Amino acid sequence: MGRVTQFSYRKEDFALFQLDVRCKIICICSLSVAITKADFLHLFVISAALLWLIYRSNLKILIIVKELKYFFFMLFFIVIVRGFTTSGEPISIYKEIYITKEGIIDGAKISWRFLSIMFMGLLFSCSTQSASLKNAVMWFLKPIPFIPEKKRVGVMVSLFVRFLPLIMDKASEVSDAQKSRCSHLQKNPIKRIKNIATPLLQKVFHSADKLIIAMESRCYNANRPEVNEHHFLRSGYEEYFYVGTALLAFFTIFI
Amino acid sequence: MRQNIIEIKDISHIYSTTGRGLKNISFSVESGEFIIVAGKNGSGKSTLFRHLNGLLSPTSGKILIHGKDVSSNIRYARQVVGMIFQDADCQIVGQTVFEDAAFGPENLGLSFEEVNKRTTKALAELGLIHLKDQNPATLSGGEKRRLAIAGVLTMRPDVVVLDEPFANLDYAGTSELLSAILWLNKAGHTIILSTHDIEKCIFWASRMLIIHEGRLVADDKPQYLLKDVEKFGIREPCASKLGMNIMAWR
Numbered sequence: 001m002g003r004v005t006q007f008s009y010r011k012e013d014f015a016l017f018q019l020d021v022r023c024k025i026i027c028i029c030s031l032s033v034a035i036t037k038a039d040f041l042h043l044f045v046i047s048a049a050l051l052w053l054i055y056r057s058n059l060k061i062l063i064i065v066k067e068l069k070y071f072f073f074m075l076f077f078i079v080i081v082r083g084f085t086t087s088g089e090p091i092s093i094y095k096e097i098y099i100t101k102e103g104i105i106d107g108a109k110i111s112w113r114f115l116s117i118m119f120m121g122l123l124f125s126c127s128t129q130s131a132s133l134k135n136a137v138m139w140f141l142k143p144i145p146f147i148p149e150k151k152r153v154g155v156m157v158s159l160f161v162r163f164l165p166l167i168m169d170k171a172s173e174v175s176d177a178q179k180s181r182c183s184h185l186q187k188n189p190i191k192r193i194k195n196i197a198t199p200l201l202q203k204v205f206h207s208a209d210k211l212i213i214a215m216e217s218r219c220y221n222a223n224r225p226e227v228n229e230h231h232f233l234r235s236g237y238e239e240y241f242y243v244g245t246a247l248l249a250f251f252t253i254f255i
Numbered sequence: 256m257r258q259n260i261i262e263i264k265d266i267s268h269i270y271s272t273t274g275r276g277l278k279n280i281s282f283s284v285e286s287g288e289f290i291i292v293a294g295k296n297g298s299g300k301s302t303l304f305r306h307l308n309g310l311l312s313p314t315s316g317k318i319l320i321h322g323k324d325v326s327s328n329i330r331y332a333r334q335v336v337g338m339i340f341q342d343a344d345c346q347i348v349g350q351t352v353f354e355d356a357a358f359g360p361e362n363l364g365l366s367f368e369e370v371n372k373r374t375t376k377a378l379a380e381l382g383l384i385h386l387k388d389q390n391p392a393t394l395s396g397g398e399k400r401r402l403a404i405a406g407v408l409t410m411r412p413d414v415v416v417l418d419e420p421f422a423n424l425d426y427a428g429t430s431e432l433l434s435a436i437l438w439l440n441k442a443g444h445t446i447i448l449s450t451h452d453i454e455k456c457i458f459w460a461s462r463m464l465i466i467h468e469g470r471l472v473a474d475d476k477p478q479y480l481l482k483d484v485e486k487f488g489i490r491e492p493c494a495s496k497l498g499m500n501i502m503a504w505r
Contacts, residue, residue, distance in 0.1 A: 004390055004392045004393055008350075008390055008392060009350040009351070009390060010390055011351065011388040011389075129350050129351070129354065130350060131354065162350065169392075207344075207345050210340070210342055210345035210346070211345050211346065211348070213305075213310055213340070214338075214340055214345060214346030214348070215348055215358075216310060216333075217308055217310055217333055217337075217338040217340075218333070218348075218358055218359040218362060218406065218407070218410065219330055219333050219334065219359060219362040219363055219410070220358075220362050221362070
């Protein structure tokens with residue numbers, strides 16, 4: 001049985017999963033803009049709302065943390081770098097090495113914002129089918145005159161979201177195979193990244209080749225007619241999500 | 256009288272990088288046959304299969320499907336000849352079982368109702384309808400192969416081509432898949448199946464082709480070829496080695 005990451009699409013009996021994908025995109029864009037202005041209190045409220053959605057979507061927090069462990073390293077790195085580069089009240093961490101309190105606070109805020117956006121991406125990825133996303137992208141691009149190949153843009157965006165969980169799954173496979181040969185003992189981070197990246201890229205491109213052949217053998221072509229093109233199903237929960245997002249955005253930007 | 260569905264006329268295909276490929280292969284396939292294409296790894300079985308629905312074009316020679324040249328009727332060839340690949344994971348396109356099975360008929364431009372009807376029927380026939388909303392990655396190996404068959408059945412092919420279908424399957428998965436293949440054959444589909452382990456399906460095959468180093472070296476009823484297969488790197492079934500009649504694999 002294959003592994004399914006927390007980012008993989010699943011079918012759940014929860015409003016988020018039945019939501020019109022255009023509504024999800026509008027909510028995510030609005031909240032993402034609001035988050036750039038968010039302070040700790042706002043981030044706390046937004047994170048609480050996102051964690052509730054994650055819980056109701058039957059996603060497992062511990063598994064999410066495990067799958068995003070490198071992302072958490074990056075957030076930690078941001079905090080440290082901000083600590084070293086922001087001027088303010090110095091705190092000695094070792095002999096003559098100082099970081100600033102303001103830098104740490106600033107870094108923590110930036111990292112928390114990134115984390116909130118990651119959680120929104122996770123919720124979107126696990127609850128949205130790539131076909132619906134493609135239709136939504138085409139719908140949003142329709143009024144824009146200078147993009148001639150709207151369908152191609154839609155396909156590209158949907159393929160990216162569709163294959164991101166697969167790439168993560170392959171990365172996890174490669175990492176496990178290397179750990180079983182004691183790769184964790186390798187201290188040089190460049191070598192570690194190279195050891196993972198080379199087989200991962202080979203695997204991804206090889207799989208992509210096989211997938212293209214399989215799609216072609218089932219008559220796929222770029223001008224594939226869509227059975228449900230421009231067909232969006234409303235769940236009836238959209239208004240609640242619009243109001244909730246508007247309240248959160250207003251609270252974050254103006255209060 | 257049975258009619259020829261596929262006619263392969265002296266095709267060759269040489270890979271420029273390795274110099275290997277297919278050399279002067281000719282045979283025809285009649286409606287309702289169950290053909291095993293046997294040969295060791297790298298003998299050219301997969302290359303041959305990819306010519307059958309126009310995924311590869313021969314360097315010389317031609318392939319006719321119902322009398323139509325594949326190279327100029329690719330869409331027709333892909334509809335008539337359904338292909339199941341060795342690596343089930345790499346041919347899954349949909350995010351749910353239903354979406355994946357519906358991929359082929361959607362490409363054919365069928366109506367929403369027709370796509371739904373065909374997909375529901377194919378999933379039910381292959382015992383996957385209760386899994387229709389599941390992510391295909393959560394299926395077992397045998398279920399993934401059956402999903403691949405369902406994805407091809409929705410296009411209503413005459414011929415189903417299976418490239419090493421039993422690779423990496425456990426006993427239960429192999430058994431389920433074999434039942435599905437036999438059911439397809441009984442329902443009137445012509446089966447062409449490649450394998451290097453002929454034991455599992457030899458009992459049901461009506462004909463066996465042996466490919467060796469890109470050449471078709473034998474084409475006959477399986478019982479006449481069994482004693483010669485080891486010359487070409489294929490294992491002779493146990494029963495044949497022991498001088499017994501071939502039995503159905505269970």
